[in-house]
Amino acid sequence: MAQKPSIPKGTRDFGPSVMIRRNYIFRIIREVFESFGYQPLETPAMESLDTLLGKYGEEGDRLIFKILNSGDFAGKSGWTELGNEITDTMQLSKKLSGRITGKALRYDLTVPFARYVVQNRNNLTLPFKRYQIQPVWRADRPQRGRYREFYQCDVDVIGSNSLLNETELVQLINQVFKQLNIRVIIKLNNRKILAGLAGMIGRQEQLTELTVAIDKLDKIGMDEVTKELIDRGFSNSDVAQLMPVITSRESFQGKIKLLKELFHNTPVGQEGIQEMETLMKLLDSMEISSSLEFDLSLARGLNYYTGAIIEVQSRDIEIGSICGGGRYDNLTGIFGLPGVSGVGVSFGADRIYDVLNQLHAFPEDTQSLTQVLFLNFGEDEVIYSLPLAEQMRRAGFKTEIYPDPVKIKKQMQYAHHNQIPVVVMYGEEERLQKQITIKQMSSGEQATIVLHNLKDQITQWIE
């Protein structure tokens, strides 16, 4: 029974000092989201399994955390009956899982959002702008920078086709990272341009294979991507046509010109070019301090994107994307509400944390919380400290009283370990002389002063 407690693989506890820093990130993100008029939304940790299945591809389905039903599911599911007629265990498992689980933990925030929109379609005024900051779960095998439980910070606007939304999101991304002091590259592309490329070589139906392969360009390089494309059934001439385009180092205008020539017979591609040009034109009219890049190899894995795609990388720390998203034309369609287009991005709080940590870019004062500690000199003595502590709180100091009348040494250690800058002593000696002793921990300096000077002295020492 003396077994060591532990938490499940890929999950984490966040101690106080980490939480203070995480809250700093969430606070900035939330404030920026709200400044653009996005409204808060939360959805349950668990969704019906049907809501989630089939939305993330075959690979995604496997990574969904399922929740076991309560009750005697073995008996109800007719275990023996099933077992007798099916000998293939994989098939048996599949059949059984349909009966023993009907709920699952959410895999991302976009699908629950789509579900919410469809469910409340009669009460929502479109366009609907919402943000959502909640954990999501994936039954993946964890490794560095990848967890089974992690937070996503999503902003989406649904029910508007305007490219102004994309523009605004870029502006919002820029604002978040500006406030966090992270220098970023915002990469842009358009799914329709990728579809145009697939169309150009006559392989529209293999768009997904194409995008999965070229998305790895900056990770594994040109040769490996070529190899992968061949493996996925593309011909040498396909690759010969594609590679020069997606690796093009031309300027924005250069790339547009190149694509226009290539896409004279592919309407989807032309549409993509037009959207890209409009977006760039709109962005030109704003002050975006981050560098923008038109990256033709940017594809993003999720295959529900249909228009613009966005991905953000840190300029200083190699950690993959710290924010990403795009436009999806028909996400609510699978829930029976077609024709509602949405666009959104998601910030990866955990990776942003790592970037700030490695850059030492967290603000200093996020560390200590309590500013003033009243020592406890005994059950009777401490009563006289109570109103003083309350006065200090009203004066704006985070104040606590040590709860137990233990040795002063121990109480001082508590102040030291919690980095509390000021300790106040109001024991019998002080009280009889109508004075109070106050100590600044950083310098060790200590002063005995008259009561009404307490506030001023603390102010002076904390600043």
Place this chain on the structure above:
RNA sequence: GUGGGUGUAGUUCAGUUGGUUAGAACGCUGGAUUGUGGUUCCAGAGGUCGUCGGUUCGAAUCCGAUCUCCCACCCCA
């Protein structure tokens, strides 16, 4: 899902060709100091050596299985 590594005190790790009582540092508790933290000194607590089995007179050490965590791939934030 595929492949590689790891496991000894709260934490980070030593532990010789298998040998008697498994160590260190840091941390923790108490004391030197009954109203004073950080530095110092003294003392103390803390271990089913991941688990189960095997080889052996004898296993932290060798073998097998199993679990765990870490790393890479697939995929993703």
